[in-house]
Amino acid sequence: MGSRHDAKRMNVEGDRLSSLPDDLIHKILSSISLKQAIETSSLSSRWRYIWTSMPYLDFSTEGFSKLNKFSKFVTNILSRRNNQVQLSSVKLSFRGKATQVFVKRILNYAFSHNVEQLTVVSFALKDDIPINLFSSQSLKHLMLTLYSSYKSCTLTSTWDLPALTTLCLSLIILDDDDLFSHCPNLKNLTLNCCQTKIRLSEKSGESEESHLNICHSKLSNLTLEDLSCYVVNVVNVEAPQLKNLIIRKCYVDVVNVEAPQLKNLIIRKGYSSVNLSADVLSLEKVDLTISYRLNAQAIVGLLQQFRSVKFLTLNLEIVECLSSSVELISHQPSPFATLKSLKIYPARKELHPKANVSTLVENYFLDSSPGATLTMVLREEIRANKLMEELQGLLDQWKVNNDKNTASVDQGQVENQRAQQETIIESQSGERLTQIKSYWSDLTKWSEEGHKRTCLIISMLQEIESLLIELPASPRAKMQPMYSCLYAEADTFMDNMIDHVRIHCDKKPRRSSAQCHELATPSQPLP
Incomplete structure (x- = not known):
């Protein structure tokens, strides 16, 4: 009686799930692997072919002992998929050579079916990703990450992506300064651990200064992460529509920025020298965190470029550095005439003695804006909040x-x-x-x-x-x-x-x- 009741209850629950619309079931299946999604076809006739109409494809060599088995799996999937359904997203994560047949097959299928979002994560050993295949009139979002024990992939301007609005590149060698012009509608760009090809001087044969040039007329958001002076010395940014710039963990010599519409600037954990062009007058928010290799003179030079800022956030170590070199600002007027809020917080986790913020430094920030609010976030407050959360x-x-x-x-x-109560005790003392x-x-x-x-x-x-x-x-x-x-x-x-x-x-x-x-x-x- 009980087993029949359980079976009936399971059937009811199964019917409830099966009665969901296809797009909801597709969302559910997108949270599991493609292999698991296909296995649901054995549940019932309702589920038999539903995976073939999924608008999301997520291919990964993980779980396949041999690449030829994965290649057959890819062929089977693409041959059985319902081609009448719009393909919105494709993800490919693979190991082995990038020239394998399945790589080209997946990319060709994605672009020929008007994919809008593409993510490629490669653990290729020696050869480059077939960038020449990256030609699409529909692609809007592209994420490309290349892990290699030999070299990064070299990216040239052989692609054509007129609809692309978001581009995220990781571990890439950029070999063409004119690369981004082939993405005329690009608005969001992230470069993580990227570099340029090392050029040798014709006279001395020594490596020349390496420049990374980012020039785009429609770029609105730019993020630069993990750039090192060992691979890039100078970054030049020219973007007349740029609104938001994030520079995180960058240790290059200098970042030159020509962006008159820049509103928000975040610099986190780096010691790059940032030069803003004189026409940057719309800056509203600046969040500056520098906790290592602090140089008071360089900090003063950087702060003077933020004369139009309204909301300024600094880490405590910067202020302490200025407090120990007050002679640099003692005869300078406060440059912050439009400041509304100044927030100071510690970047380092360890507890130090009480902060030594001199009155002169405080006046340097607030004298030109007497109505500005000052918020000091102490290390004890951060630690207490973290402990309460834990x-x-x-x-x-x-x-x-x-x-x-x-x-x-x-x-x-x-x-x-x-x-x-229901059993007879056979060994009272032992059980007891x-x-x-x-x-x-x-x-x-x-x-x-x-x-x-x-x-x-x-x-x-x-x-x-x-x-x-x-x-x-x-x-x-x-x-x-x-x-x-x-x-x-x-x-x-x-x-x-x-x-x-x-x-x-x-x-x-x-x-x-x-x-x-x-x-x-x-x-x-x-x-």
Whole structure:
């Protein structure tokens, strides 16, 4: 009776899932591998061909012991796919040679079926990606990442992508300064660990200064990441429509920027010298983080270029560096005439002595904008916030686990009691000892786990409290309610742990009346 009821319930649930529209099922299938998506075809007639109409294709050699098997898999997929369905996205992640037949087959299929989004991650050993295949009137988003133990792929201007708006290149050698002109509608560009080909001087034979030139009339967002002076010395950016520029972990000699419409500038963890053209007057937000190789003179030169900024964020180490070299700014007027907000925060995680921000440095930032607000975020505040977030996560996780364990224990106790009532005890003393031993083992486990968690909670609460004491009155008052709520929640959780132990003690194994009777009248005479 029960098995028929379960089967009926499963059929109902299966029908509910199958009744979803195709586009929703496609979304569900896109979250699993292509092999798993195909395996769903065995569920029912409704699912038999639904994978063939998926607008997303995600190919990966992972899970295939041999590349020829993967190549056959690709051929089978592409030959059986419903070509009447628009292909919106294709992903390809592969190892081996980039000249393999399946690479060209997938790229050709994608471009011939008007793909809009393409992601290629290659672990090719020696040869380059067939860039000459990158010609599409429909492609809007392209991500290309090439991992190689020998060299990066060389990217030349042989492609033609007139509809491309977003381009992300990682580990690429850019061999043509005119490359981006072949993407006339490009608006978003990310270059990660890219470089230019090393050119040798005709006279000396030594390597010349390596320039990376980014020139585009419609570019709106540019991100430069992990660029090193070992592969690129100078980056030149010329983009009249550029609004947002992010320079992250770049250690090149200089970044020259000609972008009169630039509004937001983020420089994180680098020591590149950034030169903005004199016509950059629309700058609104600047977030500057430099924590290593600090040079006060270079910092002052950089800050003076932000004269139109409204919202300025600096890391504390920059301000401390200026405080130790006040002679550089002592006779200079504040350049920030339009400043509305200045935020200072520490970039390094470790706790240092109290920040030494001189009055002269503070005046340098605020004298020309007396109405600007100054927000100082201390290291203690960051550490306290992080600890409260960690503790909250632990409490949430432990609550879920405790609820599951309690339900499992309660169910197990009910089943054990039912089994005791329905079965005849064959070896009373042996079962009784096993039962007692299991009980004490469970109780010891609960006690040890509870003690460990309680100690960790108390330790984290004490550290948070000590950090809050170190804070000034204003940030402490802002964080105190969060700490109080977290403290109350932690206290409740520890009470619940104690209650669980008490409940476990109350449910200690007892002899049933049948057991007492059997023990009182043994079947074998005592020796």
